[in-house]
Amino acid sequence: MPSSNVDTPNTDILAAVMNAILPGGDGFPSARPQRFGSAMMADAAKDNDTEMVRDLLSKLPETFVALEPGDQVAALQTLEASETVAFSKMIRHAYHAYYTDSDVRSAIEEITGYPARPPHFEGYEMEPFDAKVVAVQRQREPFWRKV
Amino acid sequence: MKRRTVLGAAAGLAATHLKYGRLIREAAASEDVEADVLVIGAGASGAASAWRLASQGFKVVCLEQGDWLDYLEIPSTKDDWELVRQREWNPSPNVRGLPADYPVNDSDSPIKALMYNAVGGTTLMWSCHAPRFHPSDFKTNSLDGVGANWPLSYWDLEPYYDLNDKMCGISGLSGDPSNPPRSARQRAPMPIGKGAARLASAMDDMGWHWWPNDVQALSSAYGEETGDCNNCGPCEVACPVRAKGSTDVTYWPKALDAGIRLITKARVFEIETDANGNAVGAAYYDRNKVARRVRAKRVIVAANGIGTPRLLQLSVSKKHPNGLANGSGLVGRNLMLHPIALVTGLFDEDLEGYKGITANCITSQEFYETDDSRDYKRGYMVQFLRSFGPVLTSLAGYGVPVPWGEKHHSRFLDVFNHTASAGIVCEDIADPDNRITLDSDLTDGDGIPAPKMTYTLSENSKNMLAHGIESCTKIMENAGAKEVHNIELVEQAGWHLMGTARVGDDPEQSVLNKWNQAHDVPNLYVVDGSAFATAAAVNPTNTLQALALRAADHIAQTRGEL
Numbered sequence: 157m158p159s160s161n162v163d164t165p166n167t168d169i170l171a172a173v174m175n176a177i178l179p180g181g182d183g184f185p186s187a188r189p190q191r192f193g194s195a196m197m198a199d200a201a202k203d204n205d206t207e208m209v210r211d212l213l214s215k216l217p218e219t220f221v222a223l224e225p226g227d228q229v230a231a232l233q234t235l236e237a238s239e240t241v242a243f244s245k246m247i248r249h250a251y252h253a254y255y256t257d258s259d260v261r262s263a264i265e266e267i268t269g270y271p272a273r274p275p276h277f278e279g280y281e282m283e284p285f286d287a288k289v290v291a292v293q294r295q296r297e298p299f300w301r302k303v
Numbered sequence: 304m305k306r307r308t309v310l311g312a313a314a315g316l317a318a319t320h321l322k323y324g325r326l327i328r329e330a331a332a333s334e335d336v337e338a339d340v341l342v343i344g345a346g347a348s349g350a351a352s353a354w355r356l357a358s359q360g361f362k363v364v365c366l367e368q369g370d371w372l373d374y375l376e377i378p379s380t381k382d383d384w385e386l387v388r389q390r391e392w393n394p395s396p397n398v399r400g401l402p403a404d405y406p407v408n409d410s411d412s413p414i415k416a417l418m419y420n421a422v423g424g425t426t427l428m429w430s431c432h433a434p435r436f437h438p439s440d441f442k443t444n445s446l447d448g449v450g451a452n453w454p455l456s457y458w459d460l461e462p463y464y465d466l467n468d469k470m471c472g473i474s475g476l477s478g479d480p481s482n483p484p485r486s487a488r489q490r491a492p493m494p495i496g497k498g499a500a501r502l503a504s505a506m507d508d509m510g511w512h513w514w515p516n517d518v519q520a521l522s523s524a525y526g527e528e529t530g531d532c533n534n535c536g537p538c539e540v541a542c543p544v545r546a547k548g549s550t551d552v553t554y555w556p557k558a559l560d561a562g563i564r565l566i567t568k569a570r571v572f573e574i575e576t577d578a579n580g581n582a583v584g585a586a587y588y589d590r591n592k593v594a595r596r597v598r599a600k601r602v603i604v605a606a607n608g609i610g611t612p613r614l615l616q617l618s619v620s621k622k623h624p625n626g627l628a629n630g631s632g633l634v635g636r637n638l639m640l641h642p643i644a645l646v647t648g649l650f651d652e653d654l655e656g657y658k659g660i661t662a663n664c665i666t667s668q669e670f671y672e673t674d675d676s677r678d679y680k681r682g683y684m685v686q687f688l689r690s691f692g693p694v695l696t697s698l699a700g701y702g703v704p705v706p707w708g709e710k711h712h713s714r715f716l717d718v719f720n721h722t723a724s725a726g727i728v729c730e731d732i733a734d735p736d737n738r739i740t741l742d743s744d745l746t747d748g749d750g751i752p753a754p755k756m757t758y759t760l761s762e763n764s765k766n767m768l769a770h771g772i773e774s775c776t777k778i779m780e781n782a783g784a785k786e787v788h789n790i791e792l793v794e795q796a797g798w799h800l801m802g803t804a805r806v807g808d809d810p811e812q813s814v815l816n817k818w819n820q821a822h823d824v825p826n827l828y829v830v831d832g833s834a835f836a837t838a839a840a841v842n843p844t845n846t847l848q849a850l851a852l853r854a855a856d857h858i859a860q861t862r863g864e865l
Contacts, residue, residue: 182712202390229708247707248698255693256383264693268720270657275692276380276543279533280658282494285515285522287476289500292507293514296480301672303438303446303456 167193168221169213176228177250183267185259187250195253196246205245212242336564338364340858341584341599343571343614345369346424347844348830348851349605350550350558351467355855357561364597365558366569366587369403369421372551377541384540385694392540394419394428394795403568405747405754407609409797412758414640416797418607422567423551425607425798426844430538430662431520431547432686433473434841435464435482439672440730443837447673449680449732449763451836454808454817457483463849463856468517470557471548471845472525474532475517481668490522494534498654498723499664499687505782512669516686519548519845520660528556534659536689569595572751573618574602574827580622582827588749601826601858605851608638608800608832612739613754615804628804628821628829633814635740637733639802639838642760643793644768645688646775647701647724648784649717656690656720664689670774671840679766681730684840685775688724702788725778726793727771729764730840731801739803760792768792799843804833819854830854 170193180186187193200209215238217223217231236243254260261272271278342353345367357363378387389398394417396404403420419428438457443450465486475488492515495503506513520538523531529552530544538547545552559565568590575596577583584598604611612635618627626634667685674682691700697715699705701724705714737758745753772789779787807813810822819834821827830851832843839846 177707178711179709180712181709182716184712184715199386232708250707251694251697252386255697256386258382261382261693264719267716268653270693270720274379274381274384275535275537275657276377277533279535279544280655282496282534282658285476285492285494289495289503290476290478290514293480293512294478296512298480298483299512300437300480300482301439301446303442 166213169216170197172221172228173213173216173232174250176225176232177247178254179225184263187254192253192257195257196249199249199252200246203245203249205249208242209246209249212239212246215239335596335598336364338362338564338597338599340364340601340603341366341597342603342605343574343585344424344605344607344610344831345422345550345555345565345567346605346607346831347426347550348847349424349603350554351470351848352603352605352830352851352855353563354470354554354558354561355852356858357558357563359859361859363563364599365563365565366571366585366597367422367565367567368570369419370567371422372427372541374541374543377543379535379537379540380543384537385692388537388540394539394798396420402748405610405751406745408742408745408753408755412756412797413760413792413794414642414758414797415795416609416756416800417795418609418800421551422555422565423549426549427541427551428539429549429798429844430660431518432663432842433468433471433517433519433548433845434666434684435485435517436460436839436841436846437671438483440837440839443681447680451733451805451807451812453836454806460846460849460853463852464845466852467845467848471519471553472521472529473517474520474522476515479514481512481514481671488517489525492516493518493520493522493532493664494659495664496655496659496689497652498656498689501650501652501654501782502687502723502725502778503665505778506667509778509781511667511778513665513667515665516663518660518663519553520663521546528552532660536657536659536661536692538660538662570747570749570751571614572749574604574614574627576618576620576622576627576824578622580620580824582627582824592749601828603828603830603854605829605831608803609739609754609756611829611831611833612803613741616741617752623823628814628823628827630823631811631814633735633805633812635803636735636738637802637805638737638739638756638758638800639731639733639835640758640797641731641799641838641840642729642764642768643796644727644772645702645724645790645793646727646772646779647703647722647788648779648782649703649786649788650721650723650782650784653720654690654723656722657692659689661689661691662686662726670770677766677770679763679770681732681763681767682840683727683729683767683771685771686726686728688726690720690722690724693719702790703786723779723782725775727768727775728840728842729767729771731838732761732763733802733805733837734759734761799832799838801832801835801838801843804829805836806834807836818857819850820857828854828858
């Protein structure tokens with residue numbers, strides 16, 4: 157049964173939804189802490205999607221927060237099936253919030269080596285071009301079409 | 304490149320732009336101005352033609368609807384750079400919606416219009432790939448019975464390709480067997496990285512062609528205004544170290560030194576003509592939305608394949624009731640894009656895909672030419688791509704899904720930095736029904752009618768895309784991909800806007816002659832991608848720059864006729 161009225165996303169619901177979407181593990185933090193939900197709503201606001209997210213969350217069962225994790229996922233899957241476009245937008249906002257969080261970026265650096273900083277100004281070191289790699293191609297006769 | 308040097312380079316460029324910005328603002332006094340040549344648009348081709356003319360003593364004025372880029376505000380210096388590139392730096396003017404932009408009604412096109420409006424134009428966003436057209440691209444009708452022949456050849460254009468390369472600096476390698484021989488490249492090729500090396504090895508084994516790209520990005524600095532590439536990746540959000548060939552770095556400093564008057568935030572709404580139908584200049588709204596005029600003996604339009612036909616169609620007069628230079632009825636028609644499909648391989652190896660220019664490392668031109676055993680004419684180039692940062696990886700940026708929920712994180716780790724992609728860039732055959740018209744309702748911020756884009760993907764393109772997906776899937780599989788995914792048609796791919804005021808010998812079948820000069824209006828030139836008679840299967844920027852330089856030389860050579 158849908159919750160009666162969610163004028164602003166209930167922080168408990170928001171935290172539970174974020175946690176279900178991005179539960180953490182494999183070295184990553186959960187998105188349950190409040191800052192993730194706030195960041196997600198802030199990101200949604202940039203695209204004028206705040207009302208859309210509120211409306212989407214209002215369609216979750218009233219008991220969503222108290223549900224077992226598996227049942228929360230099932231409720232979200234039901235919502236995704238019925239509100240495909242809106243749900244997809246919410247996921248985008250959630251990922252935006254999550255992957256720009258400093259703790260998450262640090263986790264990525266620790267796990268993968270991808271630096272937790274923007275590309276500039278430092279850039280990245282790469283092996284310079286080695287002309288030996290075109291040895292096979294150099295053996296090929298020119299094959300551009302003569303006109 | 305060392306951090307201190309990079310920071311210094313960026314600060315130096317900002318200072319240069321501030322200096323020029325002040326000069327420009329001071330110059331943009333309230334009176335109307337006169338010029339030998341007016342150039343409309345300060346992007347790839349406008350900058351090249353303006354520089355070439357000014358360096359030969361012409362009094363040149365350039366009107367640009369955008370402004371100088373503020374290099375200190377480039378998003379790739381900030382943690383949220385992947386979000387900004389989806390919004391304020393989105394290549395679609397409809398999403399970005401900056402004051403300098405005009406909307407494009409592209410609802411009737413499966414491929415969306417992309418561009419940038421500023422000094423440097425879309426070169427501020429391009430990934431610097433600078434291949435050349437093939438000789439056959441200029442004669443497709445004679446060779447393959449499709450498209451239109453150009454009234455000039457590759458060999459006519461070759462000296463201007465060389466000049467453009469010299470002006471901008473090319474990192475690359477001579478000796479590509481898929482292309483005619485060319486002059487030594489100015490700089491060594493860019494690093495190709497782990498992913499491209501793996502794919503290259505697979506293509507070697509398959510006997511298929513590949514070659515390091517010619518790139519207008521600098522593996523080491525080239526000239527005072529430039530820096531060396533630091534392999535940061537996202538060229539599409541401009542380059543703070545001045546290592547890529549955006550024309551605000553390559554041509555404009557030299558052009559301004561040669562005495563050009565560049566007026567920014569100037570949106571042209573009409574090319575004006577006299578009683579004989581010749582161009583006499585243009586009217587524009589200045590930064591204060593006051594209508595002004597530049598009078599000129601010759602006018603060059605360089606406003607891209609959408610902006611140029613829009614402006615020509617806006618310029619209606621008694622002599623030109625269907626729009627300027629539109630006696631053929633072809634202004635706006637024959638819009639050509641490059642339909643693009645994407646194939647992505649997922650590998651066990653960490654390919655460090657975030658290192659190096661995202662959309663530019665190596666290409667294959669194995670399937671460039673017509674093969675009568677296939678179900679399409681002409682061909683495609685395969686442009687190999689690296690991978691995205693965390694945000695766009697999670698959002699399946701190159702078509703590899705990452706689900707939400709319990710498996711999200713492990714799947715993210717499987718995908719992040721473990722993909723290499725192939726963009727299949729198809730030659731588009733001109734169709735007069737693919738076109739730019741003026742929208743009946745939509746307008747820009749100055750109330751000027753916006754362009755409407757009508758485009759249908761042809762059966763030829765569909766078949767070519769399918770062949771490309773099949774070919775690239777084989778490459779990925781031979782390279783050891785454990786999964787291969789594809790996107791059959793990339794929606795955000797309308798970078799290359801061509802054909803809407805094409806060159807030709809016959810005034811009834813073309814808008815421009817072999818010098819990019821309007822058949823109907825001899826003192827009017829079009830030098831952007833609109834002029835292309837065929838699209839080829841390669842990125843158009845340095846071809847349109849070469850055409851612009853050549854057209855400028857024609858103006859200089861016929862100077863006495865001014």
